[in-house]
Amino acid sequence: MFRKSIYKKYTPAITPDKENNKPKYWFIFLASEMLIKNKKHDKIPFISNIEEINLSPVRIQYLGLLKGNPCYSVELESGTDAPEGMVFKDLKLLYDELGEDIFLLAGKAFQIVNWDKNHQFCGRCGTSTENDKNEMAKICPECGFTSHTRLSPAVITAIIKDGKILMAKHLRTHGNTYGLIAGFVEPGETIEETVKRETMEEVGIKVKNIKYFGSQPWPFPDSLMIAFTAEYDSGDIKVDGKEIVEAQWFTARKLPRMPHKMSIAGELMEWYVNKYP
Numbered sequence: 001m002f003r004k005s006i007y008k009k010y011t012p013a014i015t016p017d018k019e020n021n022k023p024k025y026w027f028i029f030l031a032s033e034m035l036i037k038n039k040k041h042d043k044i045p046f047i048s049n050i051e052e053i054n055l056s057p058v059r060i061q062y063l064g065l066l067k068g069n070p071c072y073s074v075e076l077e078s079g080t081d082a083p084e085g086m087v088f089k090d091l092k093l094l095y096d097e098l099g100e101d102i103f104l105l106a107g108k109a110f111q112i113v114n115w116d117k118n119h120q121f122c123g124r125c126g127t128s129t130e131n132d133k134n135e136m137a138k139i140c141p142e143c144g145f146t147s148h149t150r151l152s153p154a155v156i157t158a159i160i161k162d163g164k165i166l167m168a169k170h171l172r173t174h175g176n177t178y179g180l181i182a183g184f185v186e187p188g189e190t191i192e193e194t195v196k197r198e199t200m201e202e203v204g205i206k207v208k209n210i211k212y213f214g215s216q217p218w219p220f221p222d223s224l225m226i227a228f229t230a231e232y233d234s235g236d237i238k239v240d241g242k243e244i245v246e247a248q249w250f251t252a253r254k255l256p257r258m259p260h261k262m263s264i265a266g267e268l269m270e271w272y273v274n275k276y277p
């Protein structure tokens with residue numbers, strides 16, 4: 001795997017160190033947009049206090065240290081204007097500008113903001129929750145119910161038959177775009193079983209030799225994509241007609257439109273093209 005680790009420059013922590021008075025990094029969100037500086041490098045706002053740029057946050061979360069400096073995520077109220085020299089941009093489009101490790105950290109910040117926003121009250125009894133002091137969790141002071149940060153694992157698989165790769169057209173995508181077989185993990189199954197079940201449900205075939213390829217956090221809203229390669233075993237393609245409207249075996253020379261290079265789907269496609277040119 002070619003993913004740059006989130007932990008290259010970042011150290012996670014739950015409680016701020018009172019002795020650390022260095023300027024702070026701020027991952028500031030307005031819905032799905034993040035505030036960045038209008039500069040070529042060092043795009044993340046780097047200041048001691050958020051009030052310095054006249055922003056009044058709804059909520060702030062401590063994330064740990066970035067290059068030894070405290071870093072925080074921030075939720076803003078809708079309608080907030082960007083301070084001078086800064087701009088709000090859709091986080092999804094910031095991969096190239098931020099670089100991979102900072103993009104992944106921004107993705108974590110985005111997930112924490114949304115999790116904090118969506119877990120202000122206990123899901124069991126409705127009491128206001130409190131932050132756990134020891135881990136990233138919210139606790140209900142009334143009934144003790146604990147909510148950890150939410151993650152939804154999903155699998156994506158490159159299925160190969162006689163050097164060809166299986167690609168499917170999803171109902172949701174418009175135009176002539178095909179993707180790999182993917183789906184969410186269900187309770188009680190292993191991730192390899194998810195691969196088998198999803199492939200059977202969506203295209204009606206059996207797969208074998210399922211091998212782990214790599215993983216990618218995907219914070220829109222809270223997925224963890226787990227990628228596999230697999231070989232065709234048996235059965236004829238029969239699409240479910242609900243999620244998948246069409247599926248075909250493609251050769252490397254005649255592939256449909258490719259996913260963005262940052263996505264794990266793109267990496268699986270690159271693996272396929274290199275292995276079966």
Ligand SMILES: [Zn+2]
Pocket residue numbers: 122123124125126127140141142143144145
């Ligand atoms: Zn409760």
